Amino acid sequence: MSLLHNRWLADQLPGWEREGIVTLDGARRLRERYPVESARGLAQMIVGAVGALLVGTGLVAVLASNWDDFPRWVRLLLAFGPLAASQAVTWLVLRRGEAAKGWQREAAAVVQTLAAGAAMALVSQIYNLPGRWTELLFWWCLVSLPLAWTLASQAVAIAYLVGIAVWTVAEAGERGPWGAADAADVRIWFPILLAGVLPLWPGPSLRDRPAIGSRLALAASALVGLFAVAAHASNDGAPGEAGFWLAMLSSVAVLLFPLSRQGIAEPLARKPQVQLGGIAMIAMAMVASYEAPARGLVNSVGNALPLPWCWLLVAVVACFGVIAFRQQRYAVLAVAGLALVPPLAAGFTAGDAGGWPVAIAYSLMLLATAIVLIALEFLGRQGAARIGAALITLLVILRMADADVSLLAKGLAFIVIGSGFLGFNLFISRRRAAALGGSSR
Amino acid sequence: MRPALIVFAVAAAAQWLLPLWGVWRHERVIARGTVVRIECGAPDPYDPLRGRYLAVRPLESGFAPPEGMPEGERVPVWATLAVGADGLARIESLSLEPVAGPTVVQLAARSPRSDRNREAVIIEWPFDRFYLNERLAPDADRLLAERLAEDTRPVAEVCLLEGRAVLTDVLIDGVSIREIVGQPRK
Numbered sequence: 001m002s003l004l005h006n007r008w009l010a011d012q013l014p015g016w017e018r019e020g021i022v023t024l025d026g027a028r029r030l031r032e033r034y035p036v037e038s039a040r041g042l043a044q045m046i047v048g049a050v051g052a053l054l055v056g057t058g059l060v061a062v063l064a065s066n067w068d069d070f071p072r073w074v075r076l077l078l079a080f081g082p083l084a085a086s087q088a089v090t091w092l093v094l095r096r097g098e099a100a101k102g103w104q105r106e107a108a109a110v111v112q113t114l115a116a117g118a119a120m121a122l123v124s125q126i127y128n129l130p131g132r133w134t135e136l137l138f139w140w141c142l143v144s145l146p147l148a149w150t151l152a153s154q155a156v157a158i159a160y161l162v163g164i165a166v167w168t169v170a171e172a173g174e175r176g177p178w179g180a181a182d183a184a185d186v187r188i189w190f191p192i193l194l195a196g197v198l199p200l201w202p203g204p205s206l207r208d209r210p211a212i213g214s215r216l217a218l219a220a221s222a223l224v225g226l227f228a229v230a231a232h233a234s235n236d237g238a239p240g241e242a243g244f245w246l247a248m249l250s251s252v253a254v255l256l257f258p259l260s261r262q263g264i265a266e267p268l269a270r271k272p273q274v275q276l277g278g279i280a281m282i283a284m285a286m287v288a289s290y291e292a293p294a295r296g297l298v299n300s301v302g303n304a305l306p307l308p309w310c311w312l313l314v315a316v317v318a319c320f321g322v323i324a325f326r327q328q329r330y331a332v333l334a335v336a337g338l339a340l341v342p343p344l345a346a347g348f349t350a351g352d353a354g355g356w357p358v359a360i361a362y363s364l365m366l367l368a369t370a371i372v373l374i375a376l377e378f379l380g381r382q383g384a385a386r387i388g389a390a391l392i393t394l395l396v397i398l399r400m401a402d403a404d405v406s407l408l409a410k411g412l413a414f415i416v417i418g419s420g421f422l423g424f425n426l427f428i429s430r431r432r433a434a435a436l437g438g439s440s441r
Numbered sequence: 442m443r444p445a446l447i448v449f450a451v452a453a454a455a456q457w458l459l460p461l462w463g464v465w466r467h468e469r470v471i472a473r474g475t476v477v478r479i480e481c482g483a484p485d486p487y488d489p490l491r492g493r494y495l496a497v498r499p500l501e502s503g504f505a506p507p508e509g510m511p512e513g514e515r516v517p518v519w520a521t522l523a524v525g526a527d528g529l530a531r532i533e534s535l536s537l538e539p540v541a542g543p544t545v546v547q548l549a550a551r552s553p554r555s556d557r558n559r560e561a562v563i564i565e566w567p568f569d570r571f572y573l574n575e576r577l578a579p580d581a582d583r584l585l586a587e588r589l590a591e592d593t594r595p596v597a598e599v600c601l602l603e604g605r606a607v608l609t610d611v612l613i614d615g616v617s618i619r620e621i622v623g624q625p626r627k
Contacts, residue, residue, distance in 0.1 A: 076464060080457070087453045094449055116456040123460040127467040128494075128608040130569040139459055146452030150445040182515070 006034040006262075049155035052107040056082075056114030072126060079122035086112040094150060109153035113144040134170040137163055138184075141193070149199045154214045157200055161214075161221035164193040165228075172228035175235050186232050187309050190225045209263075212270055219254060219273035223280060226250035233309040234300075242304035244284070244297045248339040249313040251280040256320035256329075256336055264327060268384060278335050282366070282391065285338040286398065289362040295355030301346040331383050334372040338365055366395050377428075385428050393421045470607040474600035475543040477522055477530035478612065479566075481597045482589070493578035494570040495585070495611055495618070497597050503561035506552070507535040510562055515551040518564070519604060522546065529596065535562070539604065547604040568599065568608035577622045584621060588613055 013030060016022045022030065070078070090108040093100045117140040123129075124136060141163040148157040168190045174183035197218065201210045210218055230246035255277025268274060287293045304310040317339070324333050345358045370391035376383030396417050400410050481499045507518055516537065522544040523533040530544065539547075549565040573581055585595055595618070598610040611618045 079460070083456060087456070090449065090453075091446075094443075094446055097443075112456075119456065119460045123463050125572040127463060128497075128568060128571050129463060129467075130567060143452060143456045143459060146448050150449045150452070 009034050047103045047106075049106050049110050051103075052110035052155075053114070056111045056118075075122065075126050079119045079126070083112070083115040083119045086115040090147070090151070105151040106153050106155050109147040109151040109156045110159075112147055113140075113156050113159065116140065116143050132170075132174075134167050134174075137167050137170075141167065145196050148197070152200065152208075154211055157197060157210070158214055158217040161197065161217045164190070164196075165221040165224040168193075168225040169228040172232040172235075175232050185236075186225075186229050190229050194222060194225060212272075215270070216272040219276050222257075222273070223251065223254045223276050226253065229309065233307050234303070238303045238307055240299060240303040241296065242300050242307060242310070244288075244293075244300040245304050245339075245342050246300070246307075246310060246313065248281065248284055248297075248342070249310070249317055251277045251284065252317050252336045252339045253277075253313060253320060255281060255332055256317065256324050258320060258323045259327070259329075261327075264329060264382070268387075274332055278332070278387075281335055281338055282369075285341075285362050285366055286394070288341075289359050289366065289395075289398065291355040291359050293355070294358035294362060297342045298345050298349070298355065298358050301342045328381070330381060331373055331376050334369045334376075338362070338369060341365055363395065363399065366391060370395070386425060389421055389424045389428075393417055466605065467607045470600050470602040470605050471609060474602035474605075474607065476609075477524060477544060477599055477601060478528060478596045479522075479531075479599060480529050480594045481611075482595070493575055494572045495578070495581060495595075497569055497571050497595075497608060497611060499566050499597065500594065501532055501564070503563055504532050504535050504550075505560065506562045507537050507550075509537055510550070510552065512552055515549055515565075518548050518550040518562075520546050520548050520564070522601075532564075535564075544601055545604050546599075546601050546606045567606045568597070571597075571608055571611045571618075573619070573622075577619070580622045581618050584613070584618070 009030065013022065013027045017024060017027050086108070090112050093104050093108045096104075117136075120136055120140060120143075124131075141160050144156055145160050147153055148160055168186045171184045171186050171189075200208065201214075201218070202208050209215075227247050227250055230243050230250050233246060234241060234243035254273050257273050257277075259271070263271070288297045317336070321333065321336065324336075341358060341361050345361065349357055370388040373384045373388030373391070377385040377388075397414065400413050400417075403410070479499045479501070481497050504520070510516070519536045519538070519540045520532045521534045521536075521540060521542055522530040524530050524544070535548075535550065547567060549567075550562040551565075553561070553563055588595070593614060596612045596615075597608055598612055600607045600609055613621060
């Protein structure tokens, strides 16, 4: 059963208990067997976070608007006052323990996060401190993270994930001959910062799971951060452009991230890491189905191989791939397989072969991947028939667009492909409706 | 005490210590430091987290390399400033080793990437911005542009103590830019 089914069961159980359909003990055992995510869901997070955000930003804006009219000691007092007040409120919320409501925790955490950031920014302003804004962002993320742990605040965790992704991109952009000399090495820092959410998810019990919004932030942060690290690694030590293949490996690492049995059973809409990693991987494969990018991609394999970061990514992808294979996640493995084309091409083609063999191989691999996604669904396994059909449609459109045929022929072909795609979607919808109506699935 | 409260207490302390450390270090320099004035340029950029500021760039951006300056590395150096007859401070000497004195400031220095200019190192000053009220910053920027066109350079007023520097004001013709754009000087 997926978490959606678990949620449905959890909603039904109180009524069943009242009607005597299940005993109290039976209901308890069912709840233990089919757990649901924390009751403090999206609505509570939004209520707490939005309210706190308005109060916090309003306060900072009011203070900042009159900022220069106050002497320095008053400005310092105004910088630290909200921090002290917000910490006192957080302390009270923490003292209440489990009795504290979800929105109270979120609000306290968000206000204190804003107050800590405001205090640091204002002190920096008062003393005209030098340094890039990313340094402030880094320290702000670090001192706010424990609030996400102690108050189990999804809003602060999301803000932290966004913050570290932005910081990583900015720091990676500072590498190179014209960047800042003291830019951080994001190959070391990004994995450490990303691991900062571990005390929250999976937490000490190893069972806490992020809500869907937090999952999206986590997956997006990981993907964006890994892309930035790939760019950094490419600029730092590689004999030439290595970022393309490193970005592919990064996408695959996110795509194949291991899931529990329940997580695997969930629909694709609740697996943002699969969506984002898969979209990034397919988009790069489509780009590589053209000659010049394909040539660059194969060259990037040779440039990436001397880098330790490349081997680390290969090791992670290999581990995740083995786990995915054992869990029979064939659909994601089919998409991940697209990253194997460049190293195989680099190994088997001559150095002056150009990009055409790889570009053609990518077109064929994308077609094969789409067929696998469709076939898996028809074989009763977890597939993605609609995505497969969309992939074939997109591939045909790309190939038709650059084909040397008349506009009339292209137009007719697009009509046929579009009609076929719509018809296939209709067929899949009916098939799924029939399957749901005919069985408990 | 529950672990959550301990973690919270540590985080709360860090949230205080980090900015307070900056306050203590810079207050000490302002209270006990030597004031020097350094000629500079000052365009008007924006910091996404801290707002508008004048980017203060001392005109003295290169100097003869100190003895033993390593190639291609960014290293800390100690500059001794000397105040000229015009009241402006200029670098008198650079050292790779810490030196003491009321007008010593720690800078960063690196060799230029080009082979053409080996006789000077590029220096980075420990201040690069002067924050201004959002309302006043555009006026200050316009004023500076006008004065620069007239060949009048802004001057950074800096407090120095034990090698550390705190930028306290930007002056034009000896008058604080805050006063000029209609804001009381602190």
